[in-house]
Amino acid sequence: MIRYIRQYPVSICIILAVIYLSFFKPPQTDIGSIPGMDKVVHVCMYFGLSGMLWLEFIRAHRKTHAPLWHAWIGALLCPVLFSGAIELLQEYCTTYRGGDWLDFAANTTGALLASLVGRYLLTRKWAKGYK
Numbered sequence: 703m704i705r706y707i708r709q710y711p712v713s714i715c716i717i718l719a720v721i722y723l724s725f726f727k728p729p730q731t732d733i734g735s736i737p738g739m740d741k742v743v744h745v746c747m748y749f750g751l752s753g754m755l756w757l758e759f760i761r762a763h764r765k766t767h768a769p770l771w772h773a774w775i776g777a778l779l780c781p782v783l784f785s786g787a788i789e790l791l792q793e794y795c796t797t798y799r800g801g802d803w804l805d806f807a808a809n810t811t812g813a814l815l816a817s818l819v820g821r822y823l824l825t826r827k828w829a830k831g832y833k
Contacts, residue, residue, distance in 0.1 A: 709762040713754045717784075720747055724788045727798050741808040748812030752781045756820030770821075778817040785809035 707714060733739055755777035759768075786806055793801030 710755070710758045713751070713758050716751050716754050720751055720784075721788070723747065724792060725796065725799065741804060744805050744808035745812035745815070748781055748785060748809040749816045750812075752777050752813040752816035753820060755781070756816060760820075773820070774817065777820060778813055781813040782810050785813070 756773060759773045759777060763772075789801035789803075789806050789809075791801075792799040
């Protein structure tokens with residue numbers, strides 16, 4: 703466990719921030735009147751989470767050359783499953799938040815976009831040994 707904290711410290715902080723943002727009761731503001739703003743926020747949250755997981759994976763495994771499928775599982779599949787669990791918990795464990803399939807789709811889109819960027823830009827630039 704300590705190894706993961708040392709290898710992925712920023713990602714763990716982002717995960718904690720996403721958990722907090724997913725379960726706190728937001729104040730009423732005018733920004734909620736902008737159509738689709740909620741979905742943009744979801745895409746950005748999971749783009750940041752998945753992108754940081756990619757960055758820290760590449761940094762942590764630069765010399766050891768771990769298989770790239772480990773990154774796909776850790777930086778794409780895990781955030782998608784995590785977002786699904788968050789949406790289910792919002793639906794069934796809170797009275798002020800509701801799980802939404804479109805939020806889950808926005809979360810998945812953010813993780814997928816970050817994984818595509820992570821795979822095709824970051825791994826080619828910083829870790830040419832990955833295949």
